[in-house]
Amino acid sequence: MHHAFQIADREINVALSRARTGYRLHLGERIVPVDLRTGADGRAWLTLGDAHIEVVVATRGDDVFVHLDGEAHHLRYRHPLDRLAAAAAGHAEDQIRAPMPGSIVSVAVAPGDAVTQGQVLLVMESMKMETTITAPRDGVIATVNYQPGQTFDRDALLLSLEPMETCA
Incomplete structure (x- = not known):
């Protein structure tokens, strides 16, 4: 499924497809295995390829707020x-x-x-x-x-x- 997100003044187009375990994120010609899971302790972990990163995600309507690696990001979903x-x-x-x-x-x-x-x-x-x-x-x-x-x-x-x- 294709999606677009507004990040600052750029529009980023991505596609998401199912994989045997998790999903695949399509960024142009790049394909990255991706998964988002919540542990028993309530913490969320994002897996991008071989990297496992603790992440906090919150949504409000079409706005998505992501905090990872010490940085906060605001994305807006574009229908x-x-x-x-x-x-x-x-x-x-x-x-x-x-x-x-x-x-x-x-x-x-x-x-x-x-x-x-x-x-x-x-x-x-x-x-x-x-x-x-x-x-x-x-x-x-x-x-x-x-x-x-x-x-x-x-x-x-x-x-x-x-x-x-x-x-x-």
Whole structure:
């Protein structure tokens, strides 16, 4: 499962997958075995590869506070749909990307169609949940890259927009 965390002014993208014992943390091309366990005495231990580190973790909503190796860290979880909405704002982002892996349920537009902000472009399904993707602004559909039934990975280019004025 893919996740993003805001740490200071940087966004860190990670993926977590199950392993035989614990999990695997995917950081770009690096894969690190990871596990978090609480001992009988209530202390928590984080295992990263071969290192075992005592850690204190507290959460409040999307905020995660981690204290390890004498340092405190504040992380903020970024929900995939919130990230998609932020990325689609304004004319600079003409590419509509998948917020998570899934499949296309329906496509409501075709290349050349004029769309208005908020108009339904497509419906996708991920983890048995349907998500409606709408136009972030007025424009003309340049490309539609997936059709109903096709699957895609997170961050796949679903479709792209052109400004109205370039399509006169």
